[in-house]
Every structure is written in structure tokens, then in C-alpha cells.
Amino acid sequence: MRDAHTRRQVLKSAGAASMTLSAGGLLAxxxxxxxxxxxxxxxxxxxxxxTGKPKKGGELxxxxxxxxxxxxxxxxxxxxxxxxxxxxNLYEPVAQYMPDGKFANVLAESFEAxxxxxxxVKLKSGVEFHNGKTVTADDVIFSIRRxxxxxxxSRGGGGLAIVDVKNLKKLDDLTVQIPLKEPNSVFDTEFxxxxxxxxxxxYDPKSPVGTGPYKADTFTAGQQATLLRxxxxxxxxxxxxxxxxxELADPGARVNALLSGQVDAIAALPGAQVKTLESxxxxxxxxxxxxxxxxxxxxxxxxxxSDVRVRQALRLLVDRKQMLTQVLNGYGQLxxxxxxxxxxxxxxxxxxxxxxxxxxxxxxKQAGQSDLRLELTTSPFYEGMVSSAQVFIEQAKAAGVTVKxxxxxxxxxxxxxxxxxxxxxxxxxxxxxPQAAQITLPGATLNDIGWNDDEYTKIVGDAKKExxxxxxxxxxxxxxxxxxxxxxxxxxxxxxVIDAYSKKLAPIEPGHFxxxxxxxxxxxxFAA
Amino acid sequence: MRRTVIRRILWGLLTLWVASLLVFAATxxxxxxxxxxxxxxxxxxxxxxAVRENLHLDQSALSQYLHWLGGVLTLDPGDSIVAQKPVTDxxxxxxxxxxxxxxxxxxxxxPLAIGLGVLMAVRRDGLTDHGLSTGTLVLAALPPxxxxxxxxxxxxxxxxxxxxxxxxxxxxxxxxxxxDVLVLPALTLCLVVVPYVSRVMRGSMVExxxxxxxxxxxxxxxxxxxxxxxxxxxxxIAPAIQAVALALAYMAGGIVVIEFVxxxxxxxxxxxxxxxxxxxxxxxxxxxxxxxxxxxxxxAADLATILVTPKLRTR
Numbered sequence: 001m002r003d004a005h006t007r008r009q010v011l012k013s014a015g016a017a018s019m020t021l022s023a024g025g026l027l028a029x030x031x032x033x034x035x036x037x038x039x040x041x042x043x044x045x046x047x048x049x050x051t052g053k054p055k056k057g058g059e060l061x062x063x064x065x066x067x068x069x070x071x072x073x074x075x076x077x078x079x080x081x082x083x084x085x086x087x088x089n090l091y092e093p094v095a096q097y098m099p100d101g102k103f104a105n106v107l108a109e110s111f112e113a114x115x116x117x118x119x120x121v122k123l124k125s126g127v128e129f130h131n132g133k134t135v136t137a138d139d140v141i142f143s144i145r146r147x148x149x150x151x152x153x154s155r156g157g158g159g160l161a162i163v164d165v166k167n168l169k170k171l172d173d174l175t176v177q178i179p180l181k182e183p184n185s186v187f188d189t190e191f192x193x194x195x196x197x198x199x200x201x202x203y204d205p206k207s208p209v210g211t212g213p214y215k216a217d218t219f220t221a222g223q224q225a226t227l228l229r230x231x232x233x234x235x236x237x238x239x240x241x242x243x244x245x246x247e248l249a250d251p252g253a254r255v256n257a258l259l260s261g262q263v264d265a266i267a268a269l270p271g272a273q274v275k276t277l278e279s280x281x282x283x284x285x286x287x288x289x290x291x292x293x294x295x296x297x298x299x300x301x302x303x304x305x306s307d308v309r310v311r312q313a314l315r316l317l318v319d320r321k322q323m324l325t326q327v328l329n330g331y332g333q334l335x336x337x338x339x340x341x342x343x344x345x346x347x348x349x350x351x352x353x354x355x356x357x358x359x360x361x362x363x364x365k366q367a368g369q370s371d372l373r374l375e376l377t378t379s380p381f382y383e384g385m386v387s388s389a390q391v392f393i394e395q396a397k398a399a400g401v402t403v404k405x406x407x408x409x410x411x412x413x414x415x416x417x418x419x420x421x422x423x424x425x426x427x428x429x430x431x432x433x434p435q436a437a438q439i440t441l442p443g444a445t446l447n448d449i450g451w452n453d454d455e456y457t458k459i460v461g462d463a464k465k466e467x468x469x470x471x472x473x474x475x476x477x478x479x480x481x482x483x484x485x486x487x488x489x490x491x492x493x494x495x496x497v498i499d500a501y502s503k504k505l506a507p508i509e510p511g512h513f514x515x516x517x518x519x520x521x522x523x524x525x526f527a528a
Numbered sequence: 529m530r531r532t533v534i535r536r537i538l539w540g541l542l543t544l545w546v547a548s549l550l551v552f553a554a555t556x557x558x559x560x561x562x563x564x565x566x567x568x569x570x571x572x573x574x575x576x577x578a579v580r581e582n583l584h585l586d587q588s589a590l591s592q593y594l595h596w597l598g599g600v601l602t603l604d605p606g607d608s609i610v611a612q613k614p615v616t617d618x619x620x621x622x623x624x625x626x627x628x629x630x631x632x633x634x635x636x637x638x639p640l641a642i643g644l645g646v647l648m649a650v651r652r653d654g655l656t657d658h659g660l661s662t663g664t665l666v667l668a669a670l671p672p673x674x675x676x677x678x679x680x681x682x683x684x685x686x687x688x689x690x691x692x693x694x695x696x697x698x699x700x701x702x703x704x705x706x707x708d709v710l711v712l713p714a715l716t717l718c719l720v721v722v723p724y725v726s727r728v729m730r731g732s733m734v735e736x737x738x739x740x741x742x743x744x745x746x747x748x749x750x751x752x753x754x755x756x757x758x759x760x761x762x763x764x765i766a767p768a769i770q771a772v773a774l775a776l777a778y779m780a781g782g783i784v785v786i787e788f789v790x791x792x793x794x795x796x797x798x799x800x801x802x803x804x805x806x807x808x809x810x811x812x813x814x815x816x817x818x819x820x821x822x823x824x825x826x827x828a829a830d831l832a833t834i835l836v837t838p839k840l841r842t843r
Contacts, residue, residue: 066801068610068801068804068805069608069610069611069618069801070610070611070612218699220699220700221611222611222801223699223793224696224698224699246696248694248791249788249791249797249800249801249804250788250789250791252677252789253693253694253789253790253791254694256680256684256685256693256694257692257693257694257696257791259684259685259686259693260680260684260685260689260691260692260693260694261689262692262693262694262696411806
């Protein structure tokens with residue numbers, strides 16, 4: 001479930017997202033109509049314009065999207081935006097992707113496979129929990145068990161389901177052997193997730209104890225949490241003495257809170273506000289590229305979409321650059337009908353697919369579908385879904401394809417999710433294989449395109465066994481070629497995450513999937 | 529008079545009952561149900577069934593309604609689905625916050641509106657009257673959220689930086705610990721209410737000032753101040769009382785929009801959150817509360833009108 005946070009977050013508070021995000025999406029769509037925002041201006045100015053190095057001290061006040069008053073500070077169930085924000089600072093996994101995109105050890109000294117079905121974690125020695133206890137192999141085993149336990153309803157439970165729990169073995173005080181029920185050559189990145197934090201064996205989520213750079217102070221669900229710097233932190237200590245995380249449901253209120261100096265940084269800046277804040281010298285816009293995609297999903301087992309020519313025609317009639325401009329205000333990257341843009345194995349040799357109406361019409365004619373009519377089912381359950389559907393419908397007209405929009409309330413949409421033959425979705429998983437496990441491999445629980453392809457399954461299965469990164473990259477590239485040639489998704493682009501902050505803060509390094517440098521707030525400090 | 533009052537109260541109760549039916553029907557009509565809202569896309573039929581049973585959603589609409597109505601009558605609106613705590617616990621702080629906001633706005637806006645109404649009537653067709661009339665009519669034409677955003681732009685973000693744009697009240701503290709969070713929401717409420725009440729007061733006052741007894745008083749040589757405050761205003765106030773009651777009732781409802789604009793932690797934002805999360809007990813409770821307030825204020829206005837109108841008082 002890597003980086004699927006935003007999707008889950010939207011799922012759990014689906015209404016919330018539909019409310020705030022659709023407003024943003026609407027604004028974004030309106031704001032960009034006919035504007036000349038180009039995708040290159042978005043990609044290049046990711047580095048903020050503030051100067052100065054961060055200094056120690058001060059209270060860092062952050063405004064995030066609203067969760068709900070059922071949220072918790074549990075290490076293993078962060079779903080809403082605020083839950084991500086505090087979990088990323090209270091807890092740490094054994095290893096994780098850093099804002100610079102490198103996968104690095106955090107609590108682990110080393111984390112390696114002895115074969116593709118057996119992994120060994122060796123912990124750094126002398127790492128302390130917030131309660132003073134030292135982190136040991138027992139805590140790792142306890143944490144894995146807790147994540148897998150269905151009662152926890154954890155984020156990471158699905159990814160760790162392949163762990164052979166009974167045979168988890170403590171090799172010594174700091175070393176754990178993790179046997180898998182089936183090979184997985186990327187298990188390190190599966191376990192190495194911010195939502196798989198290591199917690200002590202006597203963990204109680206009501207008094208959230210972890211190893212992170214900040215420890216819990218106050219917490220009121222649905223409103224606010226405060227964190228204090230942990231002085232015995234094992235790594236580089238945080239800059240701010242205190243962090244206050246405030247939930248602000250309305251995007252406009254978040255921007256106003258920033259403008260009036262009530263908070264120092266905000267998550268999820270509405271697209272329509274980006275230009276305004278960029279022109280304001282007191283504030284900086286943080287623009288982070290992600291692997292988040294909002295596809296148009298075609299069921300490959302339902303007529304007429306079961307005809308690959310029809311699917312390819314629909315892909316060819318999309319003007320992807322216009323999609324980025326209209327739907328994402330230009331803040332996104334082009335997609336090529338496969339996912340895992342940030343995976344080191346992403347297949348960049350595939351030719352960028354572009355709009356080709358002649359070929360699209362020819363393919364439809366061949367398939368006997370010159371007068372193709374479809375119904376596209378969508379809902380405002382993630383920002384950009386409805387607006388991309390609307391742009392797609394306009395573009396389809398040019399190729400003589402009539403698409404009717406069926407927009408449902410998010411609940412009604414989810415009630416029959418996976419069943420709509422021509423629909424939309426939203427995914428944020430970083431790497432190729434873990435995402436495939438959710439949607440396209442046998443046993444995937446969220447297969448929304450009816451995908452079942454033996455050749456594909458074999459290739460991805462081989463990739464899961466392959467420990468050599470180069471060979472694995474080759475296999476994943478082949479799987480992506482299949483997506484490109486006959487897959488069920490129109491992946492027109494990847495959305496950026498855009499935040500804003502006061503220039504009283506030192507420049508924040510953009511993250512790659514979450515707001516404010518992946519919410520690693522220990523790295524954020526006031527400018528010296 | 530007693531009969532009038534009793535009849536009014538009975539009508540009020542009937543109105544509330546009808547409101548309860550409407551509220552309940554509306555929450556039933558919302559697409560999706562709380563169970564799917566809670567479980568999201570990963571809801572399995574078994575989990576859905578379990579949640580529905582917990583929430584009595586598997587029962588008939590009538591029995592759900594009776595169950596809920598029984599709770600409302602015994603002042604036990606049940607537990608919030610989302611917070612898993614009694615609705616009253618969830619809402620108590622927010623209710624207090626909203627009451628303070630309405631109270632502050634009411635205490636400022638009502639005397640101000642009446643004063644302005646009198647001023648406009650006295651200076652009828654003068655520069656003051658025209659200026660104020662134009663101003664109040666423009667304000668009256670603007671939707672509350674536009675006024676709210678306008679005050680933010682003017683006093684908080686773009687022009688001046690005087691007051692907080694967002695009413696952040698740290699959990700466990702009172703709005704009076706940082707009273708500046710009240711300023712812009714209360715100002716917005718005032719700007720929404722003042723035009724209406726002052727227009728009504730102006731009209732009523734103009735009428736009274738043209739009446740024979742005022743002319744008589746003038747002929748008798750009474751001072752203008754005495755004529756206005758002792759003779760004219762008490763007779764002009766009756767229609768204004770109705771307007772004030774409507775304005776206060778409007779505040780109780782309009783507060784939903786205004787609290788949302790300022791993220792003010794009151795019952796209005798609780799209602800928005802409740803709808804968002806399909807937290808029916810919270811939605812139903814807040815809407816019933818607002819409805820009850822409407823009925824109560826109208827009743828109070830009727831009583832006050834009776835009290836200031838001798839003809840009605842003695843009937």
C-alpha cells in the first residue's frame with residue numbers, strides 16, 4: 001500500500017475529500033480555462049525561493065487538511081492528512097524513501113534479503129523510544145504482528161500479509177529474520193513505510209510512544225495536535241522546539257490562516273491560488289512531483305472496451321498536455337498509460353503517447369465502433385476526477401466518440417466500485433509492484449479494470465522473485481510495455497502536491513508523495 | 529392573552545414536530561448511508577451488515593424515526609457515529625462557542641441597527657439617510673459568505689493585518705482566552721443583520737413620525753429628542769422586534785455559513801462536518817437545535833410584540 005495514503009485518506013473521509021477537494025478541483029478547472037499555465041513552469045520551480053539555513057527553536061505551526069474526530073495517533077493506521085502529519089514525526093519505520101527519493105535505512109543498520117523469500121533486519125544499537133526504553137528485535141517482531149493483526153485495521157497489513165508470522169525469528173537482540181510465504185524482492189520497500197513504524201512491545205496508541213524526532217504532547221481529534229522535540233533522538237534532531245498541527249477543512253481558510261500569519265505552512269494549496277501566492281514575496285510555494293495518478297479506467301472484460309483497438313483509440317484521443325493544464329493547472333507530469341513514475345524501474349523507453357485523432361478513428365473503424373457511445377461513471381471523490389472526466393468528454397467528441405458523464409455522490413460511487421465498466425480511480429502508490437499487487441495481480445482486492453492476463457502475471461511474478469535490480473527493472477519494463485500496449489487504464493498524467501509556507505521558514509525540500517517534504521517536519525525550521 | 533400564548537406554544541411544538549419529520553426524511557434521503565461512509569471502498573458485505581446493525585440502520589424508517597424521536601424527547605440524542613461519544617459531549621464546547629458568537633453579534637448589531645434606523649428616519653431624505661440607505665441596501669444584497677470573505681481581505685490578509693482570518697481556538701480553551709477570534713465572525717454577522725433590522729426600523733419610524741400625535745407633540749413644543757425617544761420609538765419598535773427575532777433566528781442558521789468561512793469551532797462547523805461524515809445523530813441534533821431556536825425566537829417576538837402593543841395586551 002505504498003504511498004497510497006492519499007487514496008486511503010480519501011476513502012476514509014470520502015465526504016471530506018469530495019467537499020474540500022472538489023471545491024479545489026472546480027476552482028482549478030475554472031481558473032485555468034484558457035490560461036496559458038504550461039507544464040514546464042510547474043516542473044522547474046520546485047525549489048523554493050527563500051534563503052537561509054534553518055535554525056533551532058521556535059514553534060512551527062502547520063495547517064493541514066481536515067481529518068475527522070475519529071482519528072487517532074496510532075502508528076499503524078494513519079489515513080487522514082493530519083494523521084499522516086503526526087505519524088511521520090512520532091514514529092519511524094526500519095527504512096523508508098527520503099524526500100530526495102532515495103530509499104535509506106532509518107532504524108535499521110541493514111535490511112537485506114538472504115533470498116527472495118527471506119529478509120533480515122539488523123537494528124542500529126542504542127536507539128531510544130520516547131519513554132526511554134531501547135529498541136530491540138522484540139519490538140520489531142511485536143510491531144510486525146500488530147500491523148498484520150486484522151484488529152489493528154492497519155495501513156500496512158495488506159502489504160505485510162505475505163509475512164510468515166509464525167516463523168518470525170529473533171536472531172539476536174538487534175536482528176530479526178523475516179520469512180515470507182512467497183518471494184518478494186521488494187519487501188524492503190513494502191515494510192519500509194512511514195505507516196509501519198516500530199513501536200514498543202507495551203504499545204498503547206492512547207499514549208503514543210515511538211522513536212521519531214518529535215514526541216506527542218497534546219491531541220484533540222479533528223482539531224489539533226502538538227508535538228515536542230525529542231531530545232534523545234538518534235538522528236539529526238528537529239529544528240523547531242514545538243510543532244502545532246491544526247486541521248483546517250476549508251482550503252480558503254487554510255490560505256487565509258497562512259496569509260494572516262496564524263500558521264507558518266499549509267498543506268494542499270488550491271490550484272487556483274498558486275499564482276497569487278507565487279507573486280507574494282512573503283510566501284513560497286512548494287511544488288513536489290509525485291507518482292499520483294487519476295486514471296480513466298476501462299474494464300477489459302466488458303464490451304466494447306474488451307476490444308484492445310477500442311481501448312487504444314480512447315487512449316489516442318486524449319490530449320495529455322491539455323489535461324495537465326485544464327485539470328491540474330499545469331502542476332503535473334505527463335503519463336504514458338502505466339504507473340510507477342518514481343520507481344527506479346519506470347520504463348522510460350516507451351514512446352510518449354500523444355493525441356492522434358486519425359489513428360484513433362481508424363482503430364475505431366476497424367473495431368466496427370465508429371459511432372462509439374460510452375457512459376463514464378465518476379464522483380468528486382478525489383480532486384481532479386470530475387474535471388478530468390469533463391475534459392476527456394470534450395476531447396472524445398473530436399474523435400466522434402460520444403461519452404455521457406454519470407456523476408455520482410462519492411458514497412454511491414463507492415457502493416458499486418469495481419463494477420462500473422468505464423470509470424475513474426485514484427492511486428498514489430510509489431513503486432510498480434506494490435501497486436500491481438493492489439490492482440492487477442491475481443488476488444488484488446481493488447482490480448477496477450477486470451484485469452487477468454497470464455503473460456503479465458508471469459512477468460510480474462518473476463520480477464517479485466528477482467533480487468538483481470537490473471534484471472528486475474527489465475521485467476518491470478516488460479510489464480509496463482503490456483500496460484502500454486493493451487492495459488485498461490488511460491493514465492494521462494501524474495499530479496503534483498502543492499503546499500505553501502511563510503518565508504520566515506528556511507526553504508523546505510519538496511517531498512515526493514506527501515505535503516511539506518513528506519511531512520518530515522524535523523527538517524523544517526525558521527530561517528536563521 | 530393567555531389563550532393566545534398557549535395557542536402559539538402549541539403551534540410552535542407542531543412546527544417542531546414537522547421539522548423533525550423533515551430532518552429525518554432529509555437525512556434518509558442523503559445518498560449512501562453512514563455505514564458506507566464509515567467503511568469506505570473497502571467495505572465488505574459482512575462488515576456493512578455489522579455496522580448497520582449497530583446503528584439500527586437495518587430497521588424500518590418508522591422504527592428508526594421513533595427510536596430517534598424518543599431520544600430527542602428524553603434529551604438523549606444518542607452517540608455520534610464518528611466520535612463514538614454522546615452527541616452532547618461532542619457538541620457542548622461548540623454550542624458554547626456559537627452562543628458567545630451570537631450573543632456578541634446580537635448585543636452589537638441590534639442596538640446599532642435600531643439606532644441607525646432611527647437616525648435614517650429622522651434625517652429622512654438627507655445625505656445621511658441616502659448614504660446609509662445605499663450602504664445597507666448593498667450589504668443586504670450580498671450573500672453572507674461574500675461579506676465574510678470581504679472582511680478577511682480587508683482586515684486580515686490583504687489590506688490590514690489586524691485580526692485573525694481563521695478562528696483558531698485551541699482545544700480545551702474558551703473563545704475568551706483569545707477574544708480576537710470573535711471579531712471577524714461577529715462583524716460579519718452584524719453586517720448581515722444590521723441592514724435588515726435598520727431598514728425595518730426606519731420604515732416603522734418614518735410612519736410614526738408622520739403620525740398626528742407626533743405633529744401634536746411638536747405643536748405643543750416638546751423637544752425633538754423627547755419626541756423621538758419617548759413618543760416615537762416606543763411605538764415604532766413593534767415591527768422592529770419581529771425583525772430582530774427573525775434576524776436572531778437568521779443568525780442561528782446563518783452561523784453555519786459564517787462559521788465555515790472562519791473555521792470557527794461552533795455548531796455550524798459541526799453540522800458541516802456531520803454532513804461530510806454522514807454523522808446523522810450530530811446532523812439531526814444540530815438541525816433540530818436550530819429549528820427549536822427559530823421557533824423559540826419567533827414565539828418570544830410574538831410575546832414581546834403583545835407586551836409593547838396595548839391593543840393586543842389587553843385583549
